[in-house]
Amino acid sequence: MEGLSISPTQPEAKRVKELQAECKKLEKYQEEGIAEDALAASQSKVPAHILTGFLGSGKTTLLNHILRETHGKRFAVIENEFGEIGIDDKLIARREDLGAEQIIEMNNGCICCTVRGDLIQGLRSILKKTALDGNKLDGVIIETTGLADPAPVAQTFFADDLIQARMTLDGIITVVDAKHCLQHLREEKPEGVENEAVEQLAFADRIIVNKTDLVDAAELEGLTYEVRKINAVAPMIYTQNSKVAVDEIIGIRGFSLDRVLESDTEFLKDDQDHQHDQSVSSVGIECPGECDQEKLNIWIATLLRERGVDIFRTKGVLAVKGCNQRFVFQGIHMIFGGQPQDDWPEEEERVNRLIFIGRNLDREELQRGFRSTLVTYIGP
Numbered sequence: 004m005e006g007l008s009i010s011p012t013q014p015e016a017k018r019v020k021e022l023q024a025e026c027k028k029l030e031k032y033q034e035e036g037i038a039e040d041a042l043a044a045s046q047s048k049v050p051a052h053i054l055t056g057f058l059g060s061g062k063t064t065l066l067n068h069i070l071r072e073t074h075g076k077r078f079a080v081i082e083n084e085f086g087e088i089g090i091d092d093k094l095i096a097r098r099e100d101l102g103a104e105q106i107i108e109m110n111n112g113c114i115c116c117t118v119r120g121d122l123i124q125g126l127r128s129i130l131k132k133t134a135l136d137g138n139k140l141d142g143v144i145i146e147t148t149g150l151a152d153p154a155p156v157a158q159t160f161f162a163d164d165l166i167q168a169r170m171t172l173d174g175i176i177t178v179v180d181a182k183h184c185l186q187h188l189r190e191e192k193p194e195g196v197e198n199e200a201v202e203q204l205a206f207a208d209r210i211i212v213n214k215t216d217l218v219d220a221a222e223l224e225g226l227t228y229e230v231r232k233i234n235a236v237a238p239m240i241y242t243q244n245s246k247v248a249v250d251e252i253i254g255i256r257g258f259s260l261d262r263v264l265e266s267d268t269e270f271l272k273d274d275q276d277h278q279h280d281q282s283v284s285s286v287g288i289e290c291p292g293e294c295d296q297e298k299l300n301i302w303i304a305t306l307l308r309e310r311g312v313d314i315f316r317t318k319g320v321l322a323v324k325g326c327n328q329r330f331v332f333q334g335i336h337m338i339f340g341g342q343p344q345d346d347w348p349e350e351e352e353r354v355n356r357l358i359f360i361g362r363n364l365d366r367e368e369l370q371r372g373f374r375s376t377l378v379t380y381i382g383p
């Protein structure tokens with residue numbers, strides 16, 4: 004009788020290695036506080052959706068649209084805002100009014116670079132919380148800043164063991180402001196600095212051309228032509244107020260690592276040098292008191308008429324005299340408007356929060372100008 008071989012066959016050895024690796028992973032997750040049975044219950048990967056697009060293009064509008072249209076689904080949201088003061092958390096639909104399950108705000112930098120570690124921690128904590136509370140999460144939506152390069156954000160899903168094991172990047176959805184997109188695509192950037200608007204389009208799995216109400220057919224055609232030069236494959240959807248059928252952007256399995264690697268062989272390298280355009284900065288104003296609506300209108304209209312080329316984005320939540328609601332102000336270059344939103348909570352002090360993002364911003368001038376609209380100025 005032939006002697007029995009005790010060495011495993013090649014496929015067996017491979018399987019043993021896989022099982023060992025899986026055991027190691029489980030041990031690691033256990034160390035991190037994730038119970039094994041809870042992990043087993045959440046075997047299917049959580050889809051992640053990256054919403055990107057230049058400042059003011061309509062990302063938050065899209066996020067709110069998704070949250071409202073998919074009422075009943077459980078989404079966690081990671082919100083990353085550029086600027087000294089966060090405003091968007093006040094503008095996102097909260098759970099009680101059909102909104103998100105968990106909202107994590109990251110306002111100390113851009114998740115594509117300075118707070119990328121926070122993004123990883125944020126995703127990990129969402130996974131842990133979901134595994135521990137035993138409820139299925141339908142997805143994670145990440146809204147990037149308008150100045151983000153989406154590539155490093157996407158790379159996060161391949162750079163961390165736990166995230167890679169438990170999440171899948173469903174797609175990068177890029178929102179385009181039909182009125183202002185071309186001017187940002189054409190901007191000359193300093194040496195070594197990427198044009199974010201171009202990158203956001205290049206990496207898109209879906210392109211939402213929003214604000215079609217602000218342009219005519221010829222402008223739209225010209226824009227489509229330019230967009231197609233940067234990204235020839237992603238389906239383009241034309242919208243107003245980011246109203247898109249949600250199944251065209253969620254659950255699309257649009258992200259293909261192979262396709263990205265074909266055009267960007269460095270994509271998975273962790274040491275990629277990423278630089279923001281340092282000439283673009285933000286000025287935040289935060290001060291108590293109430294504004295006079297007429298003075299506010301005159302000041303902002305004059306400011307944006309004269310400086311709106313350089314002031315890319317303005318947004319604020321303001322306390323207007325005689326108005327019990329928070330007054331939400333939005334500006335994109337020279338187009339601006341405002342309206343009362345929800346009531347100021349009684350226990351909350353009425354503090355005006357306003358943010359400007361753009362080039363050559365004069366902090367003193369902006370602060371002085373805003374203070375001149377206050378009925379009574381309380382503060383420094």
Ligand SMILES: Nc1nc2c(ncn2[C@@H]2O[C@H](COP(=O)(O)OP(=O)(O)OP(=O)(O)O)[C@@H](O)[C@H]2O)c(=O)[nH]1
Pocket residue numbers: 056057058059060061062063064065091148149213214215216217242243244245316318333334335
């Ligand atoms: N005219 C017009 N305005 C729109 C449309 N979609 C959104 N807006 C407005 O544009 C402004 C900016 O929209 P947001 O959704 O906040 O844009 P965003 O991309 O999240 O902005 P940032 O986070 O600052 O980059 C808001 O006042 C919206 O109401 C549209 O289709 N047409």
